[in-house]
Amino acid sequence: MAAPLRVEWLGRIPWLDALEAQMKRVEARRAGAGPDTLLLLEHPPVITLGRRSDPAHLLESRAALAARGIDVVEAARGGSVTYHGPGQLVGYLVIDLAARGAADVHVFLRSIEADLIAAINKTGVAARATPGRTGVFAAAAGRPRKLASIGIGLRGWVSFHGFALNVTLDPGEFAAIVPCGLEDVAMSSLAHELGASAPVSLMDQTRAAVAEAFAARWDAA
């Protein structure tokens, strides 16, 4: 039986600091000197560009973004352009998948979707996965509305990166980018889906539900 998943709340920290915190834990995990960990945090407003980012997906100039207090970071990762900001719950998963007997990236992605859906459903928003499109979407009818984006990195079989779940974030903040290069998907958030019925404590509730859902899977594994 593997040791339980450690869940850490790091508060609001810059993207590059969070990357460093992750890589430290990845190296410790690979050396057998650290536990499997879920880092929960928020980022100050930041746009990250992957190496495959299409510059056309950044819709405003960097100067205009800087004037609005939004950083632009060149992330050494694949994938397209992403926005993070306050009101978005970010989860970074440092898990040795091989040691868990779970060495399958697609299975891992699907498990992250399932755990997020379980957590989101507890907040009163109906969520679903969409085959062929990694991420979590609002289940209500209409144009697809994305609630959470997912992307993982692996060093050997130890994972990093994870998910970004829009909780109270104003979906309008994504206006500066085309999220993940998906032109036909609208970004949404739990608060946006709940409308006037969104409780003040939505972020705290969501954080607790997410921690519980992931712990339930990985503690039992």
Place this chain on the structure above:
Amino acid sequence: MSVAVELPSLGESVVEGTVSRWLVKEGDRVAVDQPLVEVTTDKVDAEIPAPVAGIVQKILVAEGQTVAVGAPLLMIEADSGSDAPRKPASSPAAAAAPQAAAPQAAPSREQPPATPLARRLADEAKVDLRSVTGTGAAGRVTKQDVALKASEHRSPAAGPGSAPASGSAPAAPRAGYLSYTLQPGDRVVPMTPLRRLVAEHMVLSKRVSPHVGTVAEIDMAGVTRVRDAHKRTFEQDHGFGLSFLPFIVHACVRALREFPRLNASVLEDAIVEKKDIHIGIAVETEKGLVVPVARHADRLSLAGLAQALEDLAKRARSKRLSADELKGGSFTVSNPGRHGNLYGFAIINQPQVGILRMGEIVKRPVVRTLDGQDAIVIRPIMHLALSYDHRAVDGAPANSFLHRIRELLEEAEFDL
């Protein structure tokens, strides 16, 4: 010693990856577990660590290039002093598990994906699954892979001559005595996942199944007459032309009902004769060979069969077949078309036990007895070749089966 680092299996449904960034260059010294290259697949960036310490000898895949699971990414000249390399990255698990890995990490946790049958066989034969290269879908270890490994164990003295039989990576030969050294001007065409699957399947089929061939010369005059008589009305009614293929398939399923041994599979120590007849039709498409399946082909009329085959072929070419339509065939007919030449023997589509391959239909002089007199007449002749699996089928039933197809086609009693 040179060690090839391959694109590991990142999951059962992952068939390929794109090299997004090299973290080392040729001539670099690398330590065990040092990340070498970053590979991207849908929503995942995976760094592949070094299985051994040594010098990066050759980088085989350029950034931006997409390769299949199992394709070699680079060669490392391992330090002579270093231990025997760990299995060259059949999975990052094998490569990544550091010596310092948590002591609780039981070996089973690092095993590559394998079929349940392969696992059981490995247990019985005391074969370490981590030492076996999987040739199944997405690098899964199959029963045959384990059997092969077990036979290697039994003859440790086997020289290099025994290695080709392994066929463990037909699409990407191991570096060494069998590999080709690139010459200036060569064009290197990476295999598509489909090409690789086809390659693996062909090697597997030839390895597990002793193929025997037999050919019939068939007078297609009767079929031609029926076809000519109905050609116009058929095309008006159905919107497409009536080809010879439905006639062949129709005769084939009627013969299969009389010879169930040809509509079978070898399962462990038994031969399973199947109730249902589902005919796979080999279709060459732009992207390569696909074999859609006409289900319950024996329940269809000739016209129904013609429609089903036309629909499958059309959708195969426009890539609109579902995965289910490519599965479950019990026998296969291959129609190479107008340029099919005299005849040829197809490789059996496992786990079936037979495949028919049509030759071209050409007018030839043949001898017939007319009114008690031998005469040379001109007839449309097709050679039809059957490849059958001698594990399941002996020569007598196989020849009778093919002969029966010939009778049915020459009698040409088809309702349209």
